[in-house]
Amino acid sequence: MTDDDNNGLEGVVAAHTVLSEVDGAAGRLVLRGHALDDIAGRWRYEDMLALLWQDFFAQLPSAPELALALGRARTDVAALLRADDHAMLSALTPLEAMRALLARVPDGDDLPTALRLVAAPVVFTAAVLRWKAGEPALVPEPEASHAADFLRMVSGRPATWAQAAALDAYLVTVADHGLNASTFAARVVASTGAGLASAVLAGLSALKGPLHGGAPGPVLDMLDAIGHADAAAHWLEAALDRGERLMGFGHRIYRVRDPRADALKKALRQLAQAGGVEAGRVALAEAVERTALASLQARKPGRVLETNVEFYTALLLEAVGLPREAFTAVFAAGRVGGWVAHAREQVQRGRLIRPQSVYVGPAPAAATRVAEPAAV
CATH class of the missing domain: 1.10.230.10 (Cytochrome P450-Terp, domain 2)
Incomplete structure:
Protein backbone atom coordinates (compact mmCIF):
# COMPACT_ATOMS: atom_id res chain seq x y z
CA MET A 1 0.00 0.00 0.00
CA THR A 2 1.43 3.38 -0.98
CA ASP A 3 1.21 6.69 0.84
CA ASP A 4 -0.90 8.24 -1.91
CA ASP A 5 -3.71 5.67 -1.57
CA ASN A 6 -6.96 7.48 -0.82
CA ASN A 7 -8.71 5.01 1.45
CA GLY A 8 -11.00 7.71 2.88
CA LEU A 9 -12.20 8.81 -0.61
CA GLU A 10 -11.54 12.51 0.07
CA GLY A 11 -12.23 14.54 -3.02
CA VAL A 12 -13.98 11.69 -4.84
CA VAL A 13 -17.41 12.74 -6.14
CA ALA A 14 -19.79 9.80 -5.67
CA ALA A 15 -23.14 11.55 -6.20
CA HIS A 16 -24.78 14.69 -7.49
CA THR A 17 -27.48 15.82 -5.08
CA VAL A 18 -30.02 18.59 -4.64
CA LEU A 19 -30.31 17.88 -0.93
CA SER A 20 -27.42 19.53 0.88
CA GLU A 21 -24.15 21.35 0.35
CA VAL A 22 -21.45 21.21 2.99
CA ASP A 23 -18.98 24.03 2.41
CA GLY A 24 -16.15 23.22 4.77
CA ALA A 25 -14.00 26.19 3.79
CA ALA A 26 -16.74 28.75 4.43
CA GLY A 27 -18.40 26.96 7.34
CA ARG A 28 -21.76 26.84 5.58
CA LEU A 29 -24.49 24.21 5.36
CA VAL A 30 -27.21 24.62 2.70
CA LEU A 31 -30.25 22.36 2.83
CA ARG A 32 -32.07 22.29 -0.48
CA GLY A 33 -31.62 26.01 -1.11
CA HIS A 34 -31.94 27.13 2.52
CA ALA A 35 -29.03 28.11 4.75
CA LEU A 36 -29.14 26.27 8.06
CA ASP A 37 -28.92 29.60 9.88
CA ASP A 38 -32.25 30.64 8.36
CA ILE A 39 -34.27 27.58 9.37
CA ALA A 40 -32.81 26.05 12.55
CA GLY A 41 -34.90 27.26 15.46
CA ARG A 42 -37.72 28.36 13.14
CA TRP A 43 -38.86 25.14 11.48
CA ARG A 44 -40.32 21.98 12.88
CA TYR A 45 -38.87 18.68 11.79
CA GLU A 46 -42.03 18.04 9.77
CA ASP A 47 -41.20 21.17 7.72
CA MET A 48 -37.75 19.78 7.02
CA LEU A 49 -39.21 16.51 5.77
CA ALA A 50 -41.48 18.41 3.39
CA LEU A 51 -38.42 20.26 2.07
CA LEU A 52 -36.14 17.25 1.67
CA TRP A 53 -38.76 14.93 0.22
CA GLN A 54 -40.22 17.20 -2.45
CA ASP A 55 -40.10 15.61 -5.93
CA PHE A 56 -39.31 12.19 -4.44
CA PHE A 57 -42.85 11.05 -3.67
CA ALA A 58 -45.97 11.42 -5.78
CA GLN A 59 -48.48 13.89 -4.33
CA LEU A 60 -46.41 14.78 -1.28
CA PRO A 61 -48.77 16.63 1.09
CA SER A 62 -48.09 20.04 2.60
CA ALA A 63 -46.07 20.28 5.81
CA PRO A 64 -49.18 20.43 8.08
CA GLU A 65 -50.73 17.42 6.34
CA LEU A 66 -47.39 15.62 6.44
CA ALA A 67 -47.26 16.24 10.20
CA LEU A 68 -50.64 14.54 10.65
CA ALA A 69 -49.57 11.63 8.46
CA LEU A 70 -46.38 11.28 10.50
CA GLY A 71 -48.44 11.20 13.69
CA ARG A 72 -50.52 8.34 12.28
CA ALA A 73 -47.29 6.60 11.27
CA ARG A 74 -46.09 6.73 14.89
CA THR A 75 -49.27 4.91 15.88
CA ASP A 76 -48.74 2.34 13.12
CA VAL A 77 -45.18 1.70 14.23
CA ALA A 78 -46.15 1.39 17.90
CA ALA A 79 -48.38 -1.52 16.87
CA LEU A 80 -45.22 -3.45 15.90
CA LEU A 81 -44.15 -3.66 19.56
CA ARG A 82 -44.76 -7.03 21.24
CA ALA A 83 -45.46 -8.05 24.80
CA ASP A 84 -42.13 -9.84 25.22
CA ASP A 85 -39.95 -7.09 23.73
CA HIS A 86 -39.11 -5.72 27.18
CA ALA A 87 -37.50 -8.98 28.29
CA MET A 88 -35.79 -9.56 24.94
CA LEU A 89 -34.37 -6.12 24.23
CA SER A 90 -33.93 -4.10 27.41
CA ALA A 91 -30.44 -5.54 27.98
CA LEU A 92 -29.25 -4.02 24.69
CA THR A 93 -28.12 -0.45 24.24
CA PRO A 94 -30.90 1.92 23.12
CA LEU A 95 -29.43 2.06 19.62
CA GLU A 96 -29.07 -1.71 19.26
CA ALA A 97 -32.58 -2.33 20.58
CA MET A 98 -34.03 0.34 18.30
CA ARG A 99 -32.19 -1.15 15.32
CA ALA A 100 -33.66 -4.58 16.05
CA LEU A 101 -37.17 -3.12 16.26
CA LEU A 102 -36.75 -1.01 13.13
CA ALA A 103 -36.07 -4.18 11.17
CA ARG A 104 -39.76 -5.03 11.64
CA VAL A 105 -40.80 -2.20 9.32
CA PRO A 106 -41.52 -3.82 5.93
CA ASP A 107 -39.48 -2.68 2.95
CA GLY A 108 -41.06 -0.44 0.36
CA ASP A 109 -40.47 2.73 -1.61
CA ASP A 110 -43.69 4.66 -1.03
CA LEU A 111 -44.55 7.57 1.26
CA PRO A 112 -46.24 5.45 3.97
CA THR A 113 -43.07 3.38 4.28
CA ALA A 114 -40.96 6.53 4.50
CA LEU A 115 -43.17 7.96 7.24
CA ARG A 116 -43.04 4.74 9.24
CA LEU A 117 -39.25 4.75 9.01
CA VAL A 118 -39.12 8.33 10.34
CA ALA A 119 -41.58 7.44 13.09
CA ALA A 120 -39.71 4.29 14.12
CA PRO A 121 -36.60 5.78 15.84
CA VAL A 122 -38.79 8.03 17.98
CA VAL A 123 -41.32 5.39 19.00
CA PHE A 124 -38.83 2.59 19.53
CA THR A 125 -36.18 4.65 21.33
CA ALA A 126 -38.80 6.02 23.71
CA ALA A 127 -40.12 2.51 24.39
CA VAL A 128 -36.65 1.13 25.11
CA LEU A 129 -35.83 3.98 27.49
CA ARG A 130 -39.10 3.42 29.34
CA TRP A 131 -38.38 -0.30 29.67
CA LYS A 132 -34.89 0.39 31.00
CA ALA A 133 -36.45 2.67 33.62
CA GLY A 134 -38.88 -0.08 34.64
CA GLU A 135 -41.87 1.69 33.08
CA PRO A 136 -44.27 0.58 30.33
CA ALA A 137 -43.97 2.07 26.85
CA LEU A 138 -46.44 4.86 26.10
CA VAL A 139 -48.63 5.00 23.02
CA PRO A 140 -48.12 7.92 20.62
CA GLU A 141 -50.37 10.96 20.43
CA PRO A 142 -50.72 11.43 16.66
CA GLU A 143 -51.98 15.01 16.95
CA ALA A 144 -48.81 16.16 18.71
CA SER A 145 -45.71 17.38 16.93
CA HIS A 146 -43.02 14.79 16.29
CA ALA A 147 -40.56 16.36 18.75
CA ALA A 148 -43.14 16.95 21.49
CA ASP A 149 -44.52 13.43 21.23
CA PHE A 150 -41.03 11.94 21.46
CA LEU A 151 -40.25 13.82 24.66
CA ARG A 152 -43.62 12.88 26.19
CA MET A 153 -43.17 9.20 25.34
CA VAL A 154 -39.76 9.25 27.04
CA SER A 155 -40.61 11.18 30.21
CA GLY A 156 -44.31 10.46 30.64
CA ARG A 157 -44.97 14.20 30.92
CA PRO A 158 -46.07 16.68 28.25
CA ALA A 159 -43.11 18.56 26.84
CA THR A 160 -43.00 22.32 27.24
CA TRP A 161 -43.11 24.47 24.15
CA ALA A 162 -39.47 25.45 24.73
CA GLN A 163 -38.34 21.82 25.05
CA ALA A 164 -40.11 20.76 21.86
CA ALA A 165 -38.72 23.79 20.00
CA ALA A 166 -35.18 22.96 21.15
CA LEU A 167 -35.49 19.35 20.04
CA ASP A 168 -36.95 20.47 16.71
CA ALA A 169 -33.93 22.73 16.24
CA TYR A 170 -31.67 19.73 16.79
CA LEU A 171 -33.60 17.37 14.49
CA VAL A 172 -33.63 20.00 11.72
CA THR A 173 -29.92 20.73 12.19
CA VAL A 174 -28.83 17.10 11.80
CA ALA A 175 -31.39 16.03 9.16
CA ASP A 176 -28.86 16.00 6.34
CA HIS A 177 -25.17 16.71 5.96
CA GLY A 178 -23.81 15.78 2.57
CA LEU A 179 -22.39 12.38 1.74
CA ASN A 180 -21.36 11.35 5.25
CA ALA A 181 -20.68 7.69 6.05
CA SER A 182 -24.24 6.74 7.01
CA THR A 183 -25.82 8.59 4.10
CA PHE A 184 -23.39 6.98 1.66
CA ALA A 185 -24.21 3.56 3.14
CA ALA A 186 -27.91 4.26 2.68
CA ARG A 187 -27.37 5.31 -0.94
CA VAL A 188 -25.29 2.21 -1.72
CA VAL A 189 -28.05 -0.08 -0.44
CA ALA A 190 -30.77 1.95 -2.15
CA SER A 191 -28.88 1.68 -5.44
CA THR A 192 -29.39 -2.09 -5.38
CA GLY A 193 -33.18 -1.66 -5.30
CA ALA A 194 -33.41 -3.21 -1.83
CA GLY A 195 -36.00 -0.72 -0.52
CA LEU A 196 -36.16 2.14 1.97
CA ALA A 197 -36.15 0.06 5.14
CA SER A 198 -32.98 -1.74 4.07
CA ALA A 199 -31.31 1.57 3.16
CA VAL A 200 -32.25 3.13 6.50
CA LEU A 201 -30.97 0.11 8.42
CA ALA A 202 -27.66 0.43 6.58
CA GLY A 203 -27.47 4.10 7.50
CA LEU A 204 -28.31 3.33 11.11
CA SER A 205 -25.62 0.67 11.31
CA ALA A 206 -23.01 3.09 9.98
CA LEU A 207 -24.15 5.76 12.42
CA LYS A 208 -23.48 3.39 15.32
CA GLY A 209 -19.73 3.69 14.83
CA PRO A 210 -17.99 6.05 17.29
CA LEU A 211 -16.19 7.81 14.43
CA HIS A 212 -19.57 8.96 13.07
CA GLY A 213 -22.52 9.14 15.44
CA GLY A 214 -21.29 7.97 18.80
CA ALA A 215 -19.44 10.97 20.22
CA ALA A 319 -31.42 19.78 28.76
CA VAL A 320 -34.57 18.35 27.17
CA GLY A 321 -34.33 15.25 29.34
CA LEU A 322 -32.76 12.65 27.05
CA PRO A 323 -30.13 10.33 28.58
CA ARG A 324 -26.65 10.34 27.09
CA GLU A 325 -26.71 6.63 26.28
CA ALA A 326 -29.54 7.38 23.81
CA PHE A 327 -27.85 10.28 22.00
CA THR A 328 -26.86 8.28 18.92
CA ALA A 329 -30.40 6.92 18.63
CA VAL A 330 -31.72 10.49 18.82
CA PHE A 331 -29.22 11.49 16.13
CA ALA A 332 -30.76 8.75 13.98
CA ALA A 333 -34.22 10.20 14.64
CA GLY A 334 -33.07 13.38 12.93
CA ARG A 335 -30.87 11.93 10.19
CA VAL A 336 -33.45 9.33 9.04
CA GLY A 337 -35.31 11.95 7.01
CA GLY A 338 -32.12 12.65 5.09
CA TRP A 339 -31.41 8.96 4.57
CA VAL A 340 -34.85 8.50 3.05
CA ALA A 341 -34.37 11.51 0.77
CA HIS A 342 -30.96 10.31 -0.42
CA ALA A 343 -32.26 6.79 -0.97
CA ARG A 344 -35.09 8.10 -3.14
CA GLU A 345 -32.74 10.43 -5.02
CA GLN A 346 -30.35 7.57 -5.70
CA VAL A 347 -33.11 5.33 -7.06
CA GLN A 348 -34.59 8.08 -9.24
CA ARG A 349 -31.41 9.65 -10.59
CA GLY A 350 -28.55 7.25 -10.00
CA ARG A 351 -27.51 3.72 -10.79
CA LEU A 352 -25.99 0.77 -8.96
CA ILE A 353 -23.01 2.07 -6.98
CA ARG A 354 -20.02 -0.09 -7.88
CA PRO A 355 -16.63 1.59 -7.30
CA GLN A 356 -13.35 0.13 -8.45
CA SER A 357 -10.76 -1.31 -6.08
CA VAL A 358 -7.02 -1.78 -6.57
CA TYR A 359 -5.61 -5.17 -5.64
CA VAL A 360 -2.47 -4.89 -3.48
CA GLY A 361 -2.21 -8.50 -2.31
CA PRO A 362 0.43 -11.05 -3.24
CA ALA A 363 0.92 -12.21 -6.81
CA PRO A 364 -0.59 -15.57 -7.75
CA ALA A 365 1.57 -18.48 -6.66
CA ALA A 366 2.10 -21.61 -8.74
CA ALA A 367 -0.61 -24.11 -8.07
CA THR A 368 0.41 -27.18 -6.10
CA ARG A 369 -1.25 -30.55 -6.36
CA VAL A 370 -3.07 -31.68 -3.24
CA ALA A 371 -2.09 -35.22 -2.30
CA GLU A 372 -4.86 -37.72 -2.84
CA PRO A 373 -5.94 -39.70 0.24
CA ALA A 374 -4.59 -43.20 0.44
CA ALA A 375 -6.96 -45.93 -0.66
CA VAL A 376 -8.61 -47.80 2.18
Whole structure:
Protein backbone atom coordinates (compact mmCIF):
# COMPACT_ATOMS: atom_id res chain seq x y z
CA MET A 1 0.00 0.00 0.00
CA THR A 2 1.43 3.38 -0.98
CA ASP A 3 1.21 6.69 0.84
CA ASP A 4 -0.90 8.24 -1.91
CA ASP A 5 -3.71 5.67 -1.57
CA ASN A 6 -6.96 7.48 -0.82
CA ASN A 7 -8.71 5.01 1.45
CA GLY A 8 -11.00 7.71 2.88
CA LEU A 9 -12.20 8.81 -0.61
CA GLU A 10 -11.54 12.51 0.07
CA GLY A 11 -12.23 14.54 -3.02
CA VAL A 12 -13.98 11.69 -4.84
CA VAL A 13 -17.41 12.74 -6.14
CA ALA A 14 -19.79 9.80 -5.67
CA ALA A 15 -23.14 11.55 -6.20
CA HIS A 16 -24.78 14.69 -7.49
CA THR A 17 -27.48 15.82 -5.08
CA VAL A 18 -30.02 18.59 -4.64
CA LEU A 19 -30.31 17.88 -0.93
CA SER A 20 -27.42 19.53 0.88
CA GLU A 21 -24.15 21.35 0.35
CA VAL A 22 -21.45 21.21 2.99
CA ASP A 23 -18.98 24.03 2.41
CA GLY A 24 -16.15 23.22 4.77
CA ALA A 25 -14.00 26.19 3.79
CA ALA A 26 -16.74 28.75 4.43
CA GLY A 27 -18.40 26.96 7.34
CA ARG A 28 -21.76 26.84 5.58
CA LEU A 29 -24.49 24.21 5.36
CA VAL A 30 -27.21 24.62 2.70
CA LEU A 31 -30.25 22.36 2.83
CA ARG A 32 -32.07 22.29 -0.48
CA GLY A 33 -31.62 26.01 -1.11
CA HIS A 34 -31.94 27.13 2.52
CA ALA A 35 -29.03 28.11 4.75
CA LEU A 36 -29.14 26.27 8.06
CA ASP A 37 -28.92 29.60 9.88
CA ASP A 38 -32.25 30.64 8.36
CA ILE A 39 -34.27 27.58 9.37
CA ALA A 40 -32.81 26.05 12.55
CA GLY A 41 -34.90 27.26 15.46
CA ARG A 42 -37.72 28.36 13.14
CA TRP A 43 -38.86 25.14 11.48
CA ARG A 44 -40.32 21.98 12.88
CA TYR A 45 -38.87 18.68 11.79
CA GLU A 46 -42.03 18.04 9.77
CA ASP A 47 -41.20 21.17 7.72
CA MET A 48 -37.75 19.78 7.02
CA LEU A 49 -39.21 16.51 5.77
CA ALA A 50 -41.48 18.41 3.39
CA LEU A 51 -38.42 20.26 2.07
CA LEU A 52 -36.14 17.25 1.67
CA TRP A 53 -38.76 14.93 0.22
CA GLN A 54 -40.22 17.20 -2.45
CA ASP A 55 -40.10 15.61 -5.93
CA PHE A 56 -39.31 12.19 -4.44
CA PHE A 57 -42.85 11.05 -3.67
CA ALA A 58 -45.97 11.42 -5.78
CA GLN A 59 -48.48 13.89 -4.33
CA LEU A 60 -46.41 14.78 -1.28
CA PRO A 61 -48.77 16.63 1.09
CA SER A 62 -48.09 20.04 2.60
CA ALA A 63 -46.07 20.28 5.81
CA PRO A 64 -49.18 20.43 8.08
CA GLU A 65 -50.73 17.42 6.34
CA LEU A 66 -47.39 15.62 6.44
CA ALA A 67 -47.26 16.24 10.20
CA LEU A 68 -50.64 14.54 10.65
CA ALA A 69 -49.57 11.63 8.46
CA LEU A 70 -46.38 11.28 10.50
CA GLY A 71 -48.44 11.20 13.69
CA ARG A 72 -50.52 8.34 12.28
CA ALA A 73 -47.29 6.60 11.27
CA ARG A 74 -46.09 6.73 14.89
CA THR A 75 -49.27 4.91 15.88
CA ASP A 76 -48.74 2.34 13.12
CA VAL A 77 -45.18 1.70 14.23
CA ALA A 78 -46.15 1.39 17.90
CA ALA A 79 -48.38 -1.52 16.87
CA LEU A 80 -45.22 -3.45 15.90
CA LEU A 81 -44.15 -3.66 19.56
CA ARG A 82 -44.76 -7.03 21.24
CA ALA A 83 -45.46 -8.05 24.80
CA ASP A 84 -42.13 -9.84 25.22
CA ASP A 85 -39.95 -7.09 23.73
CA HIS A 86 -39.11 -5.72 27.18
CA ALA A 87 -37.50 -8.98 28.29
CA MET A 88 -35.79 -9.56 24.94
CA LEU A 89 -34.37 -6.12 24.23
CA SER A 90 -33.93 -4.10 27.41
CA ALA A 91 -30.44 -5.54 27.98
CA LEU A 92 -29.25 -4.02 24.69
CA THR A 93 -28.12 -0.45 24.24
CA PRO A 94 -30.90 1.92 23.12
CA LEU A 95 -29.43 2.06 19.62
CA GLU A 96 -29.07 -1.71 19.26
CA ALA A 97 -32.58 -2.33 20.58
CA MET A 98 -34.03 0.34 18.30
CA ARG A 99 -32.19 -1.15 15.32
CA ALA A 100 -33.66 -4.58 16.05
CA LEU A 101 -37.17 -3.12 16.26
CA LEU A 102 -36.75 -1.01 13.13
CA ALA A 103 -36.07 -4.18 11.17
CA ARG A 104 -39.76 -5.03 11.64
CA VAL A 105 -40.80 -2.20 9.32
CA PRO A 106 -41.52 -3.82 5.93
CA ASP A 107 -39.48 -2.68 2.95
CA GLY A 108 -41.06 -0.44 0.36
CA ASP A 109 -40.47 2.73 -1.61
CA ASP A 110 -43.69 4.66 -1.03
CA LEU A 111 -44.55 7.57 1.26
CA PRO A 112 -46.24 5.45 3.97
CA THR A 113 -43.07 3.38 4.28
CA ALA A 114 -40.96 6.53 4.50
CA LEU A 115 -43.17 7.96 7.24
CA ARG A 116 -43.04 4.74 9.24
CA LEU A 117 -39.25 4.75 9.01
CA VAL A 118 -39.12 8.33 10.34
CA ALA A 119 -41.58 7.44 13.09
CA ALA A 120 -39.71 4.29 14.12
CA PRO A 121 -36.60 5.78 15.84
CA VAL A 122 -38.79 8.03 17.98
CA VAL A 123 -41.32 5.39 19.00
CA PHE A 124 -38.83 2.59 19.53
CA THR A 125 -36.18 4.65 21.33
CA ALA A 126 -38.80 6.02 23.71
CA ALA A 127 -40.12 2.51 24.39
CA VAL A 128 -36.65 1.13 25.11
CA LEU A 129 -35.83 3.98 27.49
CA ARG A 130 -39.10 3.42 29.34
CA TRP A 131 -38.38 -0.30 29.67
CA LYS A 132 -34.89 0.39 31.00
CA ALA A 133 -36.45 2.67 33.62
CA GLY A 134 -38.88 -0.08 34.64
CA GLU A 135 -41.87 1.69 33.08
CA PRO A 136 -44.27 0.58 30.33
CA ALA A 137 -43.97 2.07 26.85
CA LEU A 138 -46.44 4.86 26.10
CA VAL A 139 -48.63 5.00 23.02
CA PRO A 140 -48.12 7.92 20.62
CA GLU A 141 -50.37 10.96 20.43
CA PRO A 142 -50.72 11.43 16.66
CA GLU A 143 -51.98 15.01 16.95
CA ALA A 144 -48.81 16.16 18.71
CA SER A 145 -45.71 17.38 16.93
CA HIS A 146 -43.02 14.79 16.29
CA ALA A 147 -40.56 16.36 18.75
CA ALA A 148 -43.14 16.95 21.49
CA ASP A 149 -44.52 13.43 21.23
CA PHE A 150 -41.03 11.94 21.46
CA LEU A 151 -40.25 13.82 24.66
CA ARG A 152 -43.62 12.88 26.19
CA MET A 153 -43.17 9.20 25.34
CA VAL A 154 -39.76 9.25 27.04
CA SER A 155 -40.61 11.18 30.21
CA GLY A 156 -44.31 10.46 30.64
CA ARG A 157 -44.97 14.20 30.92
CA PRO A 158 -46.07 16.68 28.25
CA ALA A 159 -43.11 18.56 26.84
CA THR A 160 -43.00 22.32 27.24
CA TRP A 161 -43.11 24.47 24.15
CA ALA A 162 -39.47 25.45 24.73
CA GLN A 163 -38.34 21.82 25.05
CA ALA A 164 -40.11 20.76 21.86
CA ALA A 165 -38.72 23.79 20.00
CA ALA A 166 -35.18 22.96 21.15
CA LEU A 167 -35.49 19.35 20.04
CA ASP A 168 -36.95 20.47 16.71
CA ALA A 169 -33.93 22.73 16.24
CA TYR A 170 -31.67 19.73 16.79
CA LEU A 171 -33.60 17.37 14.49
CA VAL A 172 -33.63 20.00 11.72
CA THR A 173 -29.92 20.73 12.19
CA VAL A 174 -28.83 17.10 11.80
CA ALA A 175 -31.39 16.03 9.16
CA ASP A 176 -28.86 16.00 6.34
CA HIS A 177 -25.17 16.71 5.96
CA GLY A 178 -23.81 15.78 2.57
CA LEU A 179 -22.39 12.38 1.74
CA ASN A 180 -21.36 11.35 5.25
CA ALA A 181 -20.68 7.69 6.05
CA SER A 182 -24.24 6.74 7.01
CA THR A 183 -25.82 8.59 4.10
CA PHE A 184 -23.39 6.98 1.66
CA ALA A 185 -24.21 3.56 3.14
CA ALA A 186 -27.91 4.26 2.68
CA ARG A 187 -27.37 5.31 -0.94
CA VAL A 188 -25.29 2.21 -1.72
CA VAL A 189 -28.05 -0.08 -0.44
CA ALA A 190 -30.77 1.95 -2.15
CA SER A 191 -28.88 1.68 -5.44
CA THR A 192 -29.39 -2.09 -5.38
CA GLY A 193 -33.18 -1.66 -5.30
CA ALA A 194 -33.41 -3.21 -1.83
CA GLY A 195 -36.00 -0.72 -0.52
CA LEU A 196 -36.16 2.14 1.97
CA ALA A 197 -36.15 0.06 5.14
CA SER A 198 -32.98 -1.74 4.07
CA ALA A 199 -31.31 1.57 3.16
CA VAL A 200 -32.25 3.13 6.50
CA LEU A 201 -30.97 0.11 8.42
CA ALA A 202 -27.66 0.43 6.58
CA GLY A 203 -27.47 4.10 7.50
CA LEU A 204 -28.31 3.33 11.11
CA SER A 205 -25.62 0.67 11.31
CA ALA A 206 -23.01 3.09 9.98
CA LEU A 207 -24.15 5.76 12.42
CA LYS A 208 -23.48 3.39 15.32
CA GLY A 209 -19.73 3.69 14.83
CA PRO A 210 -17.99 6.05 17.29
CA LEU A 211 -16.19 7.81 14.43
CA HIS A 212 -19.57 8.96 13.07
CA GLY A 213 -22.52 9.14 15.44
CA GLY A 214 -21.29 7.97 18.80
CA ALA A 215 -19.44 10.97 20.22
CA PRO A 216 -21.88 13.49 21.85
CA GLY A 217 -22.24 11.61 25.14
CA PRO A 218 -18.54 11.89 26.11
CA VAL A 219 -18.85 15.69 25.93
CA LEU A 220 -21.01 15.48 29.06
CA ASP A 221 -18.51 13.12 30.67
CA MET A 222 -15.85 15.78 30.08
CA LEU A 223 -18.01 18.55 31.58
CA ASP A 224 -18.83 16.37 34.59
CA ALA A 225 -15.14 15.66 35.15
CA ILE A 226 -14.23 19.37 34.97
CA GLY A 227 -17.05 20.32 37.31
CA HIS A 228 -16.43 24.07 37.65
CA ALA A 229 -15.42 26.79 35.18
CA ASP A 230 -12.32 27.69 37.19
CA ALA A 231 -11.05 24.11 36.83
CA ALA A 232 -11.37 24.07 33.03
CA ALA A 233 -7.86 25.25 32.14
CA HIS A 234 -6.07 22.77 34.40
CA TRP A 235 -8.22 19.81 33.35
CA LEU A 236 -8.00 20.55 29.62
CA GLU A 237 -4.25 21.13 29.68
CA ALA A 238 -3.74 17.87 31.55
CA ALA A 239 -5.87 16.02 29.02
CA LEU A 240 -3.85 17.47 26.15
CA ASP A 241 -0.61 16.56 27.95
CA ARG A 242 -1.84 12.95 27.98
CA GLY A 243 -2.51 13.13 24.24
CA GLU A 244 -6.27 12.84 24.67
CA ARG A 245 -8.78 14.25 22.22
CA LEU A 246 -11.03 17.02 23.51
CA MET A 247 -14.55 15.89 22.76
CA GLY A 248 -16.64 18.32 20.73
CA PHE A 249 -13.80 19.99 18.86
CA GLY A 250 -12.52 19.49 15.32
CA HIS A 251 -14.22 18.15 12.20
CA ARG A 252 -13.00 16.28 9.15
CA ILE A 253 -14.80 18.60 6.71
CA TYR A 254 -15.06 22.03 8.30
CA ARG A 255 -11.92 24.12 8.17
CA VAL A 256 -13.72 26.82 10.19
CA ARG A 257 -16.43 26.65 12.83
CA ASP A 258 -19.16 24.04 12.28
CA PRO A 259 -22.35 26.02 11.51
CA ARG A 260 -24.41 23.37 13.27
CA ALA A 261 -22.62 24.19 16.53
CA ASP A 262 -23.77 27.80 16.27
CA ALA A 263 -27.35 26.75 15.49
CA LEU A 264 -27.50 24.46 18.51
CA LYS A 265 -25.78 26.97 20.80
CA LYS A 266 -28.47 29.49 19.86
CA ALA A 267 -31.22 26.93 20.50
CA LEU A 268 -29.69 26.09 23.89
CA ARG A 269 -29.60 29.75 24.88
CA GLN A 270 -33.25 30.15 23.91
CA LEU A 271 -34.11 27.13 26.04
CA ALA A 272 -32.12 28.61 28.92
CA GLN A 273 -34.04 31.89 28.63
CA ALA A 274 -37.25 29.88 29.03
CA GLY A 275 -35.87 28.29 32.20
CA GLY A 276 -35.22 24.92 30.59
CA VAL A 277 -31.48 24.72 31.32
CA GLU A 278 -29.56 25.10 34.54
CA ALA A 279 -27.67 28.41 34.27
CA GLY A 280 -24.53 26.96 35.81
CA ARG A 281 -24.41 24.19 33.23
CA VAL A 282 -24.46 26.67 30.35
CA ALA A 283 -21.81 28.85 32.02
CA LEU A 284 -19.57 25.82 32.54
CA ALA A 285 -19.97 24.75 28.91
CA GLU A 286 -19.15 28.19 27.55
CA ALA A 287 -16.10 28.46 29.82
CA VAL A 288 -14.87 25.05 28.69
CA GLU A 289 -15.45 26.01 25.05
CA ARG A 290 -13.46 29.24 25.35
CA THR A 291 -10.61 27.57 27.22
CA ALA A 292 -10.46 24.57 24.91
CA LEU A 293 -10.34 26.70 21.77
CA ALA A 294 -7.52 28.81 23.24
CA SER A 295 -5.54 25.74 24.32
CA LEU A 296 -5.95 24.00 20.97
CA GLN A 297 -4.90 27.12 19.09
CA ALA A 298 -1.79 27.50 21.25
CA ARG A 299 -0.75 23.86 21.01
CA LYS A 300 -1.70 23.15 17.42
CA PRO A 301 -1.47 26.48 15.56
CA GLY A 302 -1.34 24.79 12.18
CA ARG A 303 -4.63 22.92 12.62
CA VAL A 304 -8.22 24.18 12.64
CA LEU A 305 -9.93 22.64 15.67
CA GLU A 306 -13.14 24.58 16.19
CA THR A 307 -16.29 23.64 18.11
CA ASN A 308 -18.26 20.98 16.26
CA VAL A 309 -21.86 19.79 16.37
CA GLU A 310 -21.19 17.27 19.14
CA PHE A 311 -20.48 19.87 21.83
CA TYR A 312 -23.83 21.64 21.92
CA THR A 313 -25.73 18.53 20.83
CA ALA A 314 -24.81 16.93 24.15
CA LEU A 315 -25.90 19.94 26.18
CA LEU A 316 -29.17 20.42 24.32
CA LEU A 317 -30.24 16.78 24.46
CA GLU A 318 -29.38 16.63 28.15
CA ALA A 319 -31.42 19.78 28.76
CA VAL A 320 -34.57 18.35 27.17
CA GLY A 321 -34.33 15.25 29.34
CA LEU A 322 -32.76 12.65 27.05
CA PRO A 323 -30.13 10.33 28.58
CA ARG A 324 -26.65 10.34 27.09
CA GLU A 325 -26.71 6.63 26.28
CA ALA A 326 -29.54 7.38 23.81
CA PHE A 327 -27.85 10.28 22.00
CA THR A 328 -26.86 8.28 18.92
CA ALA A 329 -30.40 6.92 18.63
CA VAL A 330 -31.72 10.49 18.82
CA PHE A 331 -29.22 11.49 16.13
CA ALA A 332 -30.76 8.75 13.98
CA ALA A 333 -34.22 10.20 14.64
CA GLY A 334 -33.07 13.38 12.93
CA ARG A 335 -30.87 11.93 10.19
CA VAL A 336 -33.45 9.33 9.04
CA GLY A 337 -35.31 11.95 7.01
CA GLY A 338 -32.12 12.65 5.09
CA TRP A 339 -31.41 8.96 4.57
CA VAL A 340 -34.85 8.50 3.05
CA ALA A 341 -34.37 11.51 0.77
CA HIS A 342 -30.96 10.31 -0.42
CA ALA A 343 -32.26 6.79 -0.97
CA ARG A 344 -35.09 8.10 -3.14
CA GLU A 345 -32.74 10.43 -5.02
CA GLN A 346 -30.35 7.57 -5.70
CA VAL A 347 -33.11 5.33 -7.06
CA GLN A 348 -34.59 8.08 -9.24
CA ARG A 349 -31.41 9.65 -10.59
CA GLY A 350 -28.55 7.25 -10.00
CA ARG A 351 -27.51 3.72 -10.79
CA LEU A 352 -25.99 0.77 -8.96
CA ILE A 353 -23.01 2.07 -6.98
CA ARG A 354 -20.02 -0.09 -7.88
CA PRO A 355 -16.63 1.59 -7.30
CA GLN A 356 -13.35 0.13 -8.45
CA SER A 357 -10.76 -1.31 -6.08
CA VAL A 358 -7.02 -1.78 -6.57
CA TYR A 359 -5.61 -5.17 -5.64
CA VAL A 360 -2.47 -4.89 -3.48
CA GLY A 361 -2.21 -8.50 -2.31
CA PRO A 362 0.43 -11.05 -3.24
CA ALA A 363 0.92 -12.21 -6.81
CA PRO A 364 -0.59 -15.57 -7.75
CA ALA A 365 1.57 -18.48 -6.66
CA ALA A 366 2.10 -21.61 -8.74
CA ALA A 367 -0.61 -24.11 -8.07
CA THR A 368 0.41 -27.18 -6.10
CA ARG A 369 -1.25 -30.55 -6.36
CA VAL A 370 -3.07 -31.68 -3.24
CA ALA A 371 -2.09 -35.22 -2.30
CA GLU A 372 -4.86 -37.72 -2.84
CA PRO A 373 -5.94 -39.70 0.24
CA ALA A 374 -4.59 -43.20 0.44
CA ALA A 375 -6.96 -45.93 -0.66
CA VAL A 376 -8.61 -47.80 2.18
